[in-house]
Amino acid sequence: MLALWVFLGGGLGSLARYGVSVGLENYKPNNFPIATLVANVLSCLVIGIVAYAFSSKFQSDEMKALILIGFCGGFSTFSTFSNETLQLMKNGQFAIAIANILISLVLCIAVLYAFSLSKK
Numbered sequence: 001m002l003a004l005w006v007f008l009g010g011g012l013g014s015l016a017r018y019g020v021s022v023g024l025e026n027y028k029p030n031n032f033p034i035a036t037l038v039a040n041v042l043s044c045l046v047i048g049i050v051a052y053a054f055s056s057k058f059q060s061d062e063m064k065a066l067i068l069i070g071f072c073g074g075f076s077t078f079s080t081f082s083n084e085t086l087q088l089m090k091n092g093q094f095a096i097a098i099a100n101i102l103i104s105l106v107l108c109i110a111v112l113y114a115f116s117l118s119k120k
Contacts, residue, residue, distance in 0.1 A: 002065045009070020013043075017075045032096055033084040036077055037104055043076035044108040048115030 017039050024035040050067050081104060088097035 002061060005062050005065035006070040006073075009066040009072075010074035011070075013071040013074025013076075015074075016071070017077060030096055031088065031091075031093060033081070033088075033100060036080050036084055037100070037107070040076050040078075040081060040104060041107050041111060043072045044111040046075070047072050048112050052112075052115035 020039045020042070021035045024038060027034055047068060050064075081100075085097050085100050088094075088100065
């Protein structure tokens with residue numbers, strides 16, 4: 001039964017990811033993959049809110065499967081991040097590739113860290 005919740009959440013997360021991509025389709029400053037960055041940071045924000053800030057309210061396995069595994073798994077996209085970074089490198093845009101790596105890691109970890117502080 002949990003697989004159904006993961007499936008539902010994954011579909012919703014994938015639709016949200018598609019919405020971010022369409023919404024930012026024409027906005028690529030210096031060829032920077034902004035849509036992937038936005039999707040990944042927002043996914044970390046959702047994980048931070050659910051896992052840290054409201055963890056006592058989301059104790060059910062179904063809600064965790066729906067939101068944390070399904071939605072966030074469908075919304076975030078490490079494979080796209082990796083592919084876009086590789087394409088930047090292949091195109092000789094090493095500075096943008098390195099910026100993508102650093103900005104993505106720092107922002108995503110910072111978002112989660114900020115919410116983890118609320119658990120103390």
